[in-house]
Amino acid sequence: EPEVTQTPSHQVTQMGQEVILRCVPISNHLYFYWYRQILGQKVEFLVSFYNNEISEKSEIFDDQFSVERPDGSNFTLKIRSTKLEDSAMYFCASGPGLAVGDTQYFGPGTRLTVL
């Protein structure tokens, strides 16, 4: 069964450094998402991406964040200058996008630790 993959599984970085989190969505999916989950808290929406542009973003997704689909398979989340409060699990998700309410398939996550 096809699945969303994410790399790395764990990223440790120093405050102020740039990080790029990578995702390979399911191949025939059209919608792509990033969510994050701070330890012990809710899963929070960051951004949705369709047709090579951002469809919607949350208040969390400020100028320090950017997303890109550099080729036909990868979907990346970049944090330009990491802060301590960016430490969280980051989940990529994709969906077929054929209708409102289509299921989103989540990857296993990247645990980001900012020191």
Place this chain on the structure above:
Amino acid sequence: SQKIEQNSEALNIQEGKTATLTCNYTNYSPAYLQWYRQDPGRGPVFLLLIRENEKEKRKERLKVTFDTTLKQSLFHITASQPADSATYLCALSGGYNKLIFGAGTRLAVHP
């Protein structure tokens, strides 16, 4: 502001019993509602989706109801097993298919 509440942080039940989890929401009219399972350190896994015009949905031992008047969804696991132990997340639709998640209910099924 929009609010999603799941009934309790943790629910402990005996194997073989039915687990019932509750999701309530306010200031919101979602087109659909989804339930996900999350195991520690893992991503959410989709279980069931129910649309605003549906009252009930079933899949094997799982059943979801959706009452848009009460603004509530109930999630049932019948004949529960220890392998059902996990955190269950309620998620509502937002714009452009974004999901708004509840905090989750941690279910522990004891042999």
